[in-house]
Amino acid sequence: MISSKLSIKRNILLNPGPATTTDTVKMAQVVPDICPREKEFAEMMKTMRADLVKIVHGDPERYTAVLFCGSGTLNIDVCINSLLPEGKKVLVINNGAYSTRAVEICQYYGLPHIDLRFPIDRQPDLTVVEETLKKNPDIGLVHITHHETGTGLLNPIREIGALVHQYGAVFTVDTTSSYAMVPIDIEKDNIDFCMASAQKGIMAMTGLSFVIGRKSLIEASRNYPKRSYYCNLALQYDYFEKTGEMHFTPPVQTVYAARQGLTEYFAEGEQPKWARHLRVFHAIHEGLAELGFRDVIPRELQSGLVVSVRYPDDPNWSFEKVHDYCYEHGFTIYPGKISTTNTFRLCALGAIDEEDIHDFFRVFREALHTYKIQIPARYKESY
Ligand SMILES: *Cc1c(COP(=O)(O)O)cnc(C)c1O
Numbered sequence: 001m002i003s004s005k006l007s008i009k010r011n012i013l014l015n016p017g018p019a020t021t022t023d024t025v026k027m028a029q030v031v032p033d034i035c036p037r038e039k040e041f042a043e044m045m046k047t048m049r050a051d052l053v054k055i056v057h058g059d060p061e062r063y064t065a066v067l068f069c070g071s072g073t074l075n076i077d078v079c080i081n082s083l084l085p086e087g088k089k090v091l092v093i094n095n096g097a098y099s100t101r102a103v104e105i106c107q108y109y110g111l112p113h114i115d116l117r118f119p120i121d122r123q124p125d126l127t128v129v130e131e132t133l134k135k136n137p138d139i140g141l142v143h144i145t146h147h148e149t150g151t152g153l154l155n156p157i158r159e160i161g162a163l164v165h166q167y168g169a170v171f172t173v174d175t176t177s178s179y180a181m182v183p184i185d186i187e188k189d190n191i192d193f194c195m196a197s198a199q200k201g202i203m204a205m206t207g208l209s210f211v212i213g214r215k216s217l218i219e220a221s222r223n224y225p226k227r228s229y230y231c232n233l234a235l236q237y238d239y240f241e242k243t244g245e246m247h248f249t250p251p252v253q254t255v256y257a258a259r260q261g262l263t264e265y266f267a268e269g270e271q272p273k274w275a276r277h278l279r280v281f282h283a284i285h286e287g288l289a290e291l292g293f294r295d296v297i298p299r300e301l302q303s304g305l306v307v308s309v310r311y312p313d314d315p316n317w318s319f320e321k322v323h324d325y326c327y328e329h330g331f332t333i334y335p336g337k338i339s340t341t342n343t344f345r346l347c348a349l350g351a352i353d354e355e356d357i358h359d360f361f362r363v364f365r366e367a368l369h370t371y372k373i374q375i376p377a378r379y380k381e382s383y
Pocket residue numbers: 016017071072073074098145147148149174175176177197
C-alpha cells in the first residue's frame with residue numbers, strides 16, 4: 001500500500017535528470033525491510049525486466065533487460081567493455097559530451113577505437129560514417145548517443161543503425177535521456193542495445209540502471225575478453241537468468257521506486273507522456289521567446305526535451321545569481337555543457353507539465369528584475 005499523505009515539498013527540476021518525481025514514486029521507497037534475496041523481490045524484478053523491454057516494444061523472446069546498481073554511465077561502460085570481440089575495435093560517433101564519455105571509457109580499458117567527431121550542433125554526416133565502416137572492417141561495435149543531453153540534439157539512430165548492420169557491427173545506443181520519453185522501437189530503430197537509468201524517463205530514483213538488448217548477442221559475448229568483473233553484461237545476465245537476482249546487492253528501495261515509476265509510465269501511456277514532454281518543451285520555448293532569450297541548436301534538430309540557452313550579453317547577467325533565486329523558489333536550472341559557448345539548460349524531463357513552466361517563468365522574470373538584467377535579453381551579435 002502506498003501512502004502519499006506526507007506532504008513533501010514539490011521542487012520543479014529543470015536540470016537533465018534526476019527529474020521531478022510524483023509523491024507516489026517517492027513514497028514507494030518506504031517499505032517494510034526485506035532481504036532482496038527473497039522470492040518476492042526476485043519476482044518483482046522479473047516483471048520489471050519484462051516491462052523495460054516492453055517500453056521499447058522488444059520481442060520478449062529475443063530481447064532482455066539486465067539491471068545494474070549504479071548511475072547511467074555504468075551502462076555505457078558495461079556495453080562497451082562486454083560486447084567487443086577480441087581483435088575488433090569500437091567506433092564512437094561523437095557529437096557531444098556523452099559520446100565523449102564513451103570514448104573515455106575505451107581509453108580507460110585500452111580498447112582500440114575510433115573517435116569519429118562531428119560538430120556538436122549538427123547531426124553526424126552519414127557518408128563519413130559509412131566510409132569509416134567501409135575502410136575499417138575490424139569495427140565490431142558502434143556506439144552513439146541518441147539524445148545528446150549536453151546540447152539537446154537528437155541523433156538519427158535508425159539510419160545509422162541500418163549502416164552499422166550493413167557492415168556487420170553491433171549497435172549500442174545511449175538512450176539514457178530519451179528512453180521512456182521519445183518513443184523508441186528497438187527493432188525498427190536498428191538498435192542492438194539501448195540503456196537508461198531510473199531517474200530519467202521512468203521518473204524514479206537514482207541508483208538503478210538497465211541495459212536492454214538482444215539475448216543472442218549477450219550469449220555470444222560470454223566468450224569475449226572479460227575486461228571487468230562488476231560491470232560484465234553476460235555475467236549479470238546469466239545470474240539473472242539462473243536466480244532471478246542481481247549478482248550483487250541491489251539498491252532495494254530504489255528498485256521499489258522504479259517499480260512504481262513503471263506502473264505510472266504504463267498508466268500514462270507512451271504517446272500521452274511524449275505529448276506532455278513536448279508540451280513542456282514548447283512552453284519553455286515560448287517563455288524564452290517572450291524574454292528574448294536565444295537557443296543554440298537548430299530547432300529542427302532539438303530532441304523536444306532539452307533547450308540550450310545562450311547567456312545574454314548583459315553585464316548584469318549572472319547564471320549563479322539567477323540560479324540561486326530560482327532555486328530558493330523551488331525551481332532548478334542547470335549549466336550548459338558546451339565548451340565554446342556560455343549556455344544554461346532548461347529541460348522537459350520528469351513529472352511536470354506546462355503550468356509548472358508558466359510558474360517557472362514568473363519566478364525567472366522576477367530574478368531578472370531583481371538583478372537588473374535587461375528584458376528582452378540583450379545580445380551583441382545576431383547569431
Ligand atoms: C544522464 C545521462 C547519462 C548518465 O549519467 P550519470 O551521471 O551516470 O547518471 C548517460 N548518458 C546520457 C545521454 C545522459 O543524459
